[in-house]
Amino acid sequence: MSLGSVPLKYRISIDRDQCMKCMRCVDNCSYGVFRVEDDKILIDSRKCTACHRCISMCPRDAITLQERPVDYRSHPLWTVEAREDIINQARTGKIILAGMGNALDYPVIFDRLVLDACQVTNPSIDPLREPMELRTYIGKKPSKLDFTKNNADVELKTKLTPNLKLDTPIMIGHMSYGAISLNAQLSLAKAVAKTGTFMGTGEGGMHEAIYPYQDHMIVQIASGRFGVDINYLERGAAIEIKIGQGAKPGIGGHLPGEKVCSDVSCTRMIPLGSDAISPAPHHDIYSIEDLAQLVRGLKEATNWEKPVFVKIAAVHNVAAIAAGIARSSADAVVIDGFRGGTGAAPKVFRDNVGIPIEAAIAAVDQKLNDQGIRNEVSVIASGGIRNSGDLAKSIALGADAVYIGTASLIALGCRVCGNCYRGLCPWGIATQKPELVERIDPEVGAEHVANLIHAWTLELSELMGAAGINSIESLRGNRERLRGYMLDEGLLNVLRVESVGA
């Protein structure tokens, strides 16, 4: 017995009165929704992913898209998705893969936190006229400073460990070449160089084209060790050990063979067309002591000149794990919340494993403070940072800086259609097809991403000024500047935030 087809996800229609048959929709859709027969544009809505490429390129606004044009009998438990996933798995017997971040409707804690502003009793600051210190240093800070006095001269005796110097507390997270295109990565690299910040290479090595921006790159070493050699480690401004990822905590990475084209193959240093499998664990790390060994191994290889970060997914015991990392010689811990994006992850992981970044930041910051080791590591938060409000709240909860991922891709055209894993991204981002990749002009892409970082930085200084704060250090971990709105007592305790009105 056949299960038949499931209803359309999206219906595309063309207003034929408006349409001037310029064929841009036909040319732009890489999924094959449009085709021309007998001078007529025909539509196959079933192929649509809601990427909006056609809509954004249509000069007459003639195209409309309707989500779920066919109703199911509504049911609060047996959602459309629940039913369709079952049908899919009844057909295939396989694990469902999905793109982008967590798509379940969990409450967003950021949206239940409000920021403070000055009124009467303390003056606000106008950041347009007065200096606003957003410079952020990522890395270990000494617990005390020793000086030697030589008559009038004072010299610092304490040996400082290398830090990254950021002009704004916004960095771009690790999205590998392979997962995204070279033009996408190049746009991001040019943008971070322009805005005085940093980005991650992801686990895919570093393509030659990125070398001119290497002083702004954080090179990643993950369990697959793809593209990792001493030259790669030395090129990076910092090194990041990837233990886990918010979109799929506890499991490894997997770049399917069909995405391993010749250029990706040479950057990752693996054969053409073979799967790039990153195992779930690092096979030289089976304990927190082993992690310290890899951290030191990387530092030793690079003459103790590079900060080493450790990235983990936010999971139940994130605070205790971060405290272990802080004792491993690592310089920063990156916490990736359960809304973190990905090109492909098993849906059951993406939607069900891990905890929200807001709670993780607060728990980690508190634990490190309680143990008197907050200065030993910087805390970088990622996973679902959508705007400068989320950024300010992350810092007030205790983060030193954030990584953005999805937001930076949206600045390059991404519409969060979540079909990254298909390698057909019409925006030229999550694809290796040359004709699609060349849709991104890295100069223009860089401009857009830099604009985004610049805009958020301006907004952050406005928010700080309004709260009477003129230095990012005074916002960091300053939960007094936050209030919880409609959050339960348990969560308020975890966040160490008072309720609105309190």
Added chain:
Amino acid sequence: MEVEALVIDAKGMHYTPLNRKIREAVASGVKEIILNNVLGQRFICDGLRGDVKITINGVPGGDLGMFMSGPECEIFGDAEHAPGNTMDEGTLVIHGTAGDAVAHSMRGGKVFVEKNIGYRGGIHMKEYQGKHPVLVVGGTSHAFLGEYMAGGLILVLGIGHEAAVRDRGIGSGIHGGEIVIRGDVNEKLLGVGAKKVGFTDEDLERLTPVLNEFCERFGIDPSPFLDTSYSRIIPESSRPFAGNYTWE
């Protein structure tokens, strides 16, 4: 002009100053270094480049030759875990045994271990273009030999052992490269995605230089090993897990 070998007494020395001394010596053109009284120092030759021969007398700690690119190290003693970790080029010759995860993610060069190795030897070794890592073990290996292997060669001779490998999980998740084991290997010992194939005369011809080099390093007569009495274990597919997934 022949430069004399530099001798470093590593007794009680921390690995960082030790490595620094080695690096400075290599930078100044020293071609031969002898480390005496090595006892547990980790990361020896970590990230070291250059054309230099280093003799290690004693027992080096974990991650010997990690990220190393070029040098040759001869170790008169046992090695701890993960010698040759993510090594890029060069040679480790270990006159003794080695611990777990030997040649972990090795990308090029050679690791020769005279006696036995621990668990997960050659895990995730990978090859690319001219880089073809080689791990040869004179004795036996514990479980999960060549796990996740993505390229290169693992050769286990089983000298002094009735069966060259008796532990399970050989080549578990292998998707590239080959594992060659002296004698027959019980199919039950193979891991997920690994398959056993015959060892041919062409294989022998291909591997003879490696066998000769190993035997020469340890003063063993190669002639008893130059036959086709080996099992060759290779991946069932270069994409072992591709069939597990469906799209949303």
